[in-house]
Amino acid sequence: MIGKETLEEAKQAIINYDKEKAVQLTEKVISDGVDPLEIMNNGFIPGINEVGDLFGRGVLFLPELVQCADVMKTVTDIINNALPSQENAEEKGSMVIATVKGDVHDIGKCIVVALLQANGYTVYDLGRDVDTDRIIEEAVKVEADIIGTSALLTTTMTRQKELEEALKSIGLRDKFKTIVGGAPVTGRWAAKIGADAYAEDAQDAVLKVKELLAS
Numbered sequence: 001m002i003g004k005e006t007l008e009e010a011k012q013a014i015i016n017y018d019k020e021k022a023v024q025l026t027e028k029v030i031s032d033g034v035d036p037l038e039i040m041n042n043g044f045i046p047g048i049n050e051v052g053d054l055f056g057r058g059v060l061f062l063p064e065l066v067q068c069a070d071v072m073k074t075v076t077d078i079i080n081n082a083l084p085s086q087e088n089a090e091e092k093g094s095m096v097i098a099t100v101k102g103d104v105h106d107i108g109k110c111i112v113v114a115l116l117q118a119n120g121y122t123v124y125d126l127g128r129d130v131d132t133d134r135i136i137e138e139a140v141k142v143e144a145d146i147i148g149t150s151a152l153l154t155t156t157m158t159r160q161k162e163l164e165e166a167l168k169s170i171g172l173r174d175k176f177k178t179i180v181g182g183a184p185v186t187g188r189w190a191a192k193i194g195a196d197a198y199a200e201d202a203q204d205a206v207l208k209v210k211e212l213l214a215s
């Protein structure tokens with residue numbers, strides 16, 4: 001268990017874009033042998049969410065948002081690298097994942113990728129700002145079981161619908177399961193566009209992927 005004070009320090013380190021502090025806290029948690037997802041979920045993510053609120057309310061501006069995101073990205077990379085790898089695990093299933101076209105937000109997607117990999121799934125991460133056609137091409141190429149898409153903007157969520165429609169129009173909808181995520185995305189949106197699943201965070205994504213592969 002990480003103390004409340006440390007979690008608050010982690011949150012503030014993101015809000016104040018204090019990279020040195022954020023890295024120091026992360027490394028301490030890892031060297032203490034504590035699950036680093038705890039500081040991520042209960043310290044850094046609340047911090048970046050608050051940054052989003054402050055930005056949305058016009059209290060904080062883009063240059064600061066960029067710096068906060070940079071600190072968030074740095075600690076995400078350290079934590080992702082510290083998650084146990086399951087390289088020799090038996091093949092559980094594979095997934096192609098991308099942040100949709102027009103959207104460069106990828107911090108959350110990278111956490112999802114790392115946690116799925118740590119749980120033994122094969123994940124092909126196509127990155128961010130990825131065209132719908134390319135997502136489908138890659139999924140066909142690697143014979144993925146699941147296609148996952150991340151969207152953080154209300155304006156780019158429509159790309160998740162575009163993917164469903166594109167799969168249908170080329171007769172490939174039954175070949176893949178689809179899962180959607182990202183802060184503005186909801187279970188209702190998933191149902192509306194005909195996606196097979198929605199997950200609200202990385203832990204939920206691992207559960208939903210397991211369910212999708214069993215169905």
Ligand code: B12
Nearest residue numbers: 052056103104105106107108148150153154181182201202
């Ligand atoms: C960091 C950030 C940025 C960074 C992104 C850096 C990066 N490499 O990702 C930068 C500075 C680049 C950025 C840019 C912009 N941003 Co921005 N950004 C954010 C912020 C503060 C945090 C996002 C984040 O990383 N959250 C932390 C992660 C861990 O959470 P998450 O992404 O939701 O992911 C979790 C779940 O959603 C889920 N999940 C995510 N993906 C997937 C995928 C699958 C398949 C599954 C199953 C699950 C899943 O699991 C994840 C882990 O738990 C949000 C505010 C917010 N609260 O979302 C605004 C926000 C998304 N941004 C916003 C805006 C407006 C912009 C800009 C347009 C600003 C501008 N004027 O230029 C640009 C857009 C650029 C573009 N074309 O994409 C708005 C969007 C508003 C809207 N209605 O659409 C927000 C909401 C801020 C606000 N309140 O106004 N941004």
